[in-house]
Amino acid sequence: MPVTRSDSCQSGVHGPVVVACGRSDRVVVVNFKELTAASGPLVLADLSGYTSFLRDVAEAHPDAFAGGAVPNAYGLISSLLDGIIRHLAPPFTLSKIEGDAVFVFAEDADVVPRGSDLLECLHACYADFQQTLGEARAATLCTCGVCSRDTLDLKFVLHAGPFVLQPIGGGRELSGPEVVMAHRLLKSDAAALTGNRAYALTSDAAVARFRIPTDLAVPLVESFEHYPPITVHVFPL
Numbered sequence: 747m748p749v750t751r752s753d754s755c756q757s758g759v760h761g762p763v764v765v766a767c768g769r770s771d772r773v774v775v776v777n778f779k780e781l782t783a784a785s786g787p788l789v790l791a792d793l794s795g796y797t798s799f800l801r802d803v804a805e806a807h808p809d810a811f812a813g814g815a816v817p818n819a820y821g822l823i824s825s826l827l828d829g830i831i832r833h834l835a836p837p838f839t840l841s842k843i844e845g846d847a848v849f850v851f852a853e854d855a856d857v858v859p860r861g862s863d864l865l866e867c868l869h870a871c872y873a874d875f876q877q878t879l880g881e882a883r884a885a886t887l888c889t890c891g892v893c894s895r896d897t898l899d900l901k902f903v904l905h906a907g908p909f910v911l912q913p914i915g916g917g918r919e920l921s922g923p924e925v926v927m928a929h930r931l932l933k934s935d936a937a938a939l940t941g942n943r944a945y946a947l948t949s950d951a952a953v954a955r956f957r958i959p960t961d962l963a964v965p966l967v968e969s970f971e972h973y974p975p976i977t978v979h980v981f982p983l
């Protein structure tokens with residue numbers, strides 16, 4: 747039996763495309779109907795020092811997992827990520843937690859503050875992060891050199907552009923080259939350039955879209971494979 751498919755185009759407004767292959771019993775249904783195109787802000791809030799913190803805590807307390815126990819450091823991380831989400835969503839929508847990062851977005855860019863108010867939103871989130879970090883550390887962590895070491899910090903990436911919301915595995919996944927770019931920007935040289943692990947990095951696209959003043963930012967051009975060079979603006983926090 748030959749491969750068959752519908753006459754659907756790529757506009758995303760048509761129904762499922764059924765592709766049947768005669769070499770097996772497999773029938774593949776490609777569902778374009780539930781795809782949603784949007785264009786808006788993409789924000790990542792990323793914990794710096796997360797991996798080394800948890801590794802160092804485990805090394806400092808080799809019996810921390812004994813008998814099914816969970817080291818307090820994990821509770822601290824939960825509190826920090828919870829606080830970030832509370833601060834950003836709303837006005838943003840939570841996409842997901844990606845280990846040490848919170849990924850939020852907005853389908854309707856009008857719900858997001860403009861200009862310096864948007865920067866202030868990130869500043870406020872950072873201030874809350876620092877307060878939670880100090881309070882939780884004092885309340886729950888031991889005072890050994892590792893647990894009390896100042897290794898955790900927070901940085902933000904703010905990008906903007908078109909993306910697609912795809913229903914995958916019962917959730918909604920954001921896809922598209924600008925989503926990939928937002929994640930690539932987490933690997934920027936901003937920390938080395940500014941000498942500050944805590945910063946908000948905004949892409950040129952986000953600056954233009956949300957009319958963000960850049961007088962206090964450090965400009966930087968980043969290059970990533972498969973993309974043209976991208977200009978970003980780094981605000982130390």
Ligand SMILES: [Zn+2]
Nearest residue numbers: 888889890893
């Ligand atoms: Zn300790």
